[in-house]
Amino acid sequence: MIDETVYKSRREAVLKQMKNKSAAILFAAPQKIRSNDTEYPYRQDSDFYYLTGFKEDNSALVLIKEEKAVKEILFVQKKDKTIELWTGKRLGKDDAKERFHVDKIHTIDKLDEKLKRLLLNKKRVYLDILSEDKRVLHVKELLKEILKNKAAKHTPQEFLHVRELSQSMRLLKSPAEIELIKKALSITKEAHHKAMSMKKAGIREYELQAMFEYEFKKNGAYSDAYTTIVAGGNSGNTLHYIENSELLKRGELILIDAGCEYEMYASDITRTIPVGGKFNKAQKEVYEIVLETQLRVIDAIRPGVKKSELQTIARESLCEGMIKLKILHGDVKELVKENKDKVYFPHGIGHWMGIDVHDQCPYKDKKGEELPFAEGMVLTIEPGLYLREDDENVPKKYRGIAVRIEDNILVTKEGCENLSFDIAKRVEEIESLYDS
Numbered sequence: 001m002i003d004e005t006v007y008k009s010r011r012e013a014v015l016k017q018m019k020n021k022s023a024a025i026l027f028a029a030p031q032k033i034r035s036n037d038t039e040y041p042y043r044q045d046s047d048f049y050y051l052t053g054f055k056e057d058n059s060a061l062v063l064i065k066e067e068k069a070v071k072e073i074l075f076v077q078k079k080d081k082t083i084e085l086w087t088g089k090r091l092g093k094d095d096a097k098e099r100f101h102v103d104k105i106h107t108i109d110k111l112d113e114k115l116k117r118l119l120l121n122k123k124r125v126y127l128d129i130l131s132e133d134k135r136v137l138h139v140k141e142l143l144k145e146i147l148k149n150k151a152a153k154h155t156p157q158e159f160l161h162v163r164e165l166s167q168s169m170r171l172l173k174s175p176a177e178i179e180l181i182k183k184a185l186s187i188t189k190e191a192h193h194k195a196m197s198m199k200k201a202g203i204r205e206y207e208l209q210a211m212f213e214y215e216f217k218k219n220g221a222y223s224d225a226y227t228t229i230v231a232g233g234n235s236g237n238t239l240h241y242i243e244n245s246e247l248l249k250r251g252e253l254i255l256i257d258a259g260c261e262y263e264m265y266a267s268d269i270t271r272t273i274p275v276g277g278k279f280n281k282a283q284k285e286v287y288e289i290v291l292e293t294q295l296r297v298i299d300a301i302r303p304g305v306k307k308s309e310l311q312t313i314a315r316e317s318l319c320e321g322m323i324k325l326k327i328l329h330g331d332v333k334e335l336v337k338e339n340k341d342k343v344y345f346p347h348g349i350g351h352w353m354g355i356d357v358h359d360q361c362p363y364k365d366k367k368g369e370e371l372p373f374a375e376g377m378v379l380t381i382e383p384g385l386y387l388r389e390d391d392e393n394v395p396k397k398y399r400g401i402a403v404r405i406e407d408n409i410l411v412t413k414e415g416c417e418n419l420s421f422d423i424a425k426r427v428e429e430i431e432s433l434y435d436s
């Protein structure tokens with residue numbers, strides 16, 4: 001668990017970045033309606049959670065920066081016995097005062113009234129400017145009113161994106177955050193190992209998906225971090241296949257991209273395993289190329305290196321392998337230059353990961369230059385080869401094979417640490433787990 005003082009220091013770091021005479025407003029995630037009065041499972045907004053550790057909906061954080069003073073104000077839901085009977089306990093204003101180290105707590109129904117005062121004489125407002133959320137649009141309307149206020153010395157003239165403040169901070173994970181990711185990975189590992197050991201021929205992809213979701217919950221992870229992909233055979237060539245409805249057949253591979261979320265932190269692991277427990281020769285050949293590529297890329301990660309360099313290492317390594325398998329012909333560098341590999345490896349080598357599976361952190365600095373890796377960053381490394389069954393340029397024995405191998409990597413002072421090092425991925429390891 002992350003301590004209250006950590007959230008406090010994150011807000012202070014946001015306030016430090018804010019310009020003088022400004023206000024920042026961030027809302028809790030809205031409830032999403034599934035139909036009529038039924039909602040999807042609720043998940044807190046990632047930036048709001050990062051700055052408050054608060055999981056209730058219908059809340060807002062307002063940060064105020066003046067020349068010599070700063071103020072943190074949290075708006076929470078009112079206690080209401082009748083509503084709480086239906087939707088569960090609310091923390092309420094009094095308990096929120098005890099828990100949160102902020103300057104002021106109000107109930108959310110006071111937000112408009114307070115904002116009218118708080119936003120007066122501010123020059124800048126940080127808001128989720130890209131959002132279509134009706135509460136954000138409402139604040140914009142309020143600001144129009146304030147702009148008309150003749151009594152104001154200053155009126156907000158500049159709108160800045162509130163999420164940029166926290167998202168750049170979220171790039172570097174603290175030891176406590178890394179512990180949560182490790183915990184998520186330990187649960188995810190159990191599920192992947194169970195999938196490797198199970199007899200799978202004749203069951204449907206969604207049964208395997210259900211096993212993952214069950215293992216996640218059983219071990220204390222409330223949710224998956226994203227919709228599980230269980231793709232048997234050629235379906236693995238559809239990158240975001242989530243239909244998961246086909247029968248798994250002996251002789252095929254299954255590409256499983258599944259990771260749980262633990263205490264709001266993600267894990268994101270892909271393994272490609274044989275349905276019947278044994279890789280055939282062609283599957284093994286493709287698999288070894290992807291594995292060798294993944295190991296080469298991970299080996300290159302250290303502070304100062306950039307993601308685009310890893311992309312090149314991956315592409316060259318995959319091309320080298322595809323030449324050996326006679327999928328591609330020619331010179332590695334030429335093939336990469338001509339993008340001949342793109343049809344077989346069409347995606348990026350990885351992405352930031354943290355509170356979100358695809359963490360919304362910047363990849364470039366303010367000048368538009370690519371950010372070099374630094375100690376504390378966490379990213380996925382996930383090369384793949386996708387050989388469609390209808391691709392006549394691919395030797396027949398490889399058609400319909402899709403392999404992706406994905407691990408979660410922490411950049412350290414000297415190099416990197418593979419946080420998911422103990423999830424089986426070598427051919428012999430996977431095969432020996434089957435039915436053992």
Ligand SMILES: [Mn+2]
Pocket residue numbers: 268351380382406
């Ligand atoms: Mn991923």
